[in-house]
Amino acid sequence: MSWELLLSLLALGALLAFVVQLLRFLRADGDLTLLWAEWQGRRPEWELTDMVVWVTGASSGIGEELAYQLSKLGVSLVLSARRVHELERVKRRCLENGNLKGKDILVLPLDLTDISSHEAATKAVLQEFGKIDILVNNGGRSQRSLCVETSLNVYKELIELNYLGTVSLTKCVLPHMIERKQGKIVTVTSVLGVMAAPLSSGYCASKHALQGFFNGLRTELASYPGIVVSNICPGPVQSNIVKNSLTTEVTKPLGNDGDQSHKMATSRCVRLMLISMANDLKEVWIAKHPFLLMIYLWQYMPTWAWWITNKLGKKRIENFKKGLDADASYFKIWKTKHD
Numbered sequence: 001m002s003w004e005l006l007l008s009l010l011a012l013g014a015l016l017a018f019v020v021q022l023l024r025f026l027r028a029d030g031d032l033t034l035l036w037a038e039w040q041g042r043r044p045e046w047e048l049t050d051m052v053v054w055v056t057g058a059s060s061g062i063g064e065e066l067a068y069q070l071s072k073l074g075v076s077l078v079l080s081a082r083r084v085h086e087l088e089r090v091k092r093r094c095l096e097n098g099n100l101k102g103k104d105i106l107v108l109p110l111d112l113t114d115i116s117s118h119e120a121a122t123k124a125v126l127q128e129f130g131k132i133d134i135l136v137n138n139g140g141r142s143q144r145s146l147c148v149e150t151s152l153n154v155y156k157e158l159i160e161l162n163y164l165g166t167v168s169l170t171k172c173v174l175p176h177m178i179e180r181k182q183g184k185i186v187t188v189t190s191v192l193g194v195m196a197a198p199l200s201s202g203y204c205a206s207k208h209a210l211q212g213f214f215n216g217l218r219t220e221l222a223s224y225p226g227i228v229v230s231n232i233c234p235g236p237v238q239s240n241i242v243k244n245s246l247t248t249e250v251t252k253p254l255g256n257d258g259d260q261s262h263k264m265a266t267s268r269c270v271r272l273m274l275i276s277m278a279n280d281l282k283e284v285w286i287a288k289h290p291f292l293l294m295i296y297l298w299q300y301m302p303t304w305a306w307w308i309t310n311k312l313g314k315k316r317i318e319n320f321k322k323g324l325d326a327d328a329s330y331f332k333i334w335k336t337k338h339d
Helices: 003-026 032-040 061-071 084-097 115-129 152-180 201-220 266-278 291-300 302-321 328-338
Strands: 052-056 076-080 105-107 134-137 183-188 227-234 283-286
Touching: 003 032, 032 266, 032 283, 052 061, 052 115, 052 152, 061 076, 061 084, 061 266, 076 084, 076 115, 084 105, 105 115, 115 152, 134 152, 152 183, 152 201, 183 201, 183 266, 201 227, 227 266, 266 283, 291 302
Parallel strands: 052 076, 052 134, 076 105, 134 183, 183 227, 227 283
Antiparallel strands: none
16 A cells, blocks of 8 residues: 555545544534543443432422432432422422432422521431432522623622532531542532623622632542542523523512523433533533533633624623523524524
8 A cells, every 4th residue: 555545544534533523513512521421431320329419409400300310310319409398399209200218318408698507407418318429519590680780789699609608518518528538529500600691790700700619629639539529511401590590689580581492401411410420520511502612612712702702792682681581592593504
């Protein structure tokens, strides 16, 4: 075989590999490391059984779906949120559809902003189950309002709930994990902890703060390889997070979640979360295009990302003022270009 033919075959192979990867990326709903773990990695059904998992924000959305999928894996569940009746509803459904008995699920009401209660809550979990294998920091709220119109109390609420409450609970659980030299701290941040968008400046700030804190914590725990710190960054997911978003005042939630059909199914998001937990991934991006593409641009081509975000951000604000879902335009533009 001549050198010219060999080089041509290598070039053709490289081109084919590039095309395959491009097609995979265009169909992706998670970063490529996560999707590789889904294909070739460890299964949640193998890795997460017989664990004690504490989920905050378990009364709706991602936390609720996480409880349902975990209940089928044979774990012991601690369900926390402020609304006790909703937690009891989630528990009943877990018992109906999962593999657990009543003794395997602890309903533990918790207000993340009531930092003084976190130590007692942690002790209650340890008294009930004797250990905490996984803490899933999922509780929090979003925001839909322009900065210039928003009360400072809204920013304070977002930081106290999304950031300080999560940090406080983590600090209560961490000594137990250090003593055992094992555990998983899984925090649901957001793609807006990596990038940014208009109407969510306070939410972005709280999620960027979480990213910084847990990345810093991970470095401090380098001498404890059995303790895994994971940041989960979802994009738009079908849930009530938009409906419950804070607006210009703390007492004025949005109350309208708009069209959810274009967003990722909560079940798919949670499945990818479980895969990341089973494979001890440190950070994962879970989003449909164009949000997934935007995260890559923000990470590797920030100048382009700023330009595109500024262009699309104007439409996001227009949608919001018309009472439409703020993110609908992104999906509509992407779908139009790729249909």
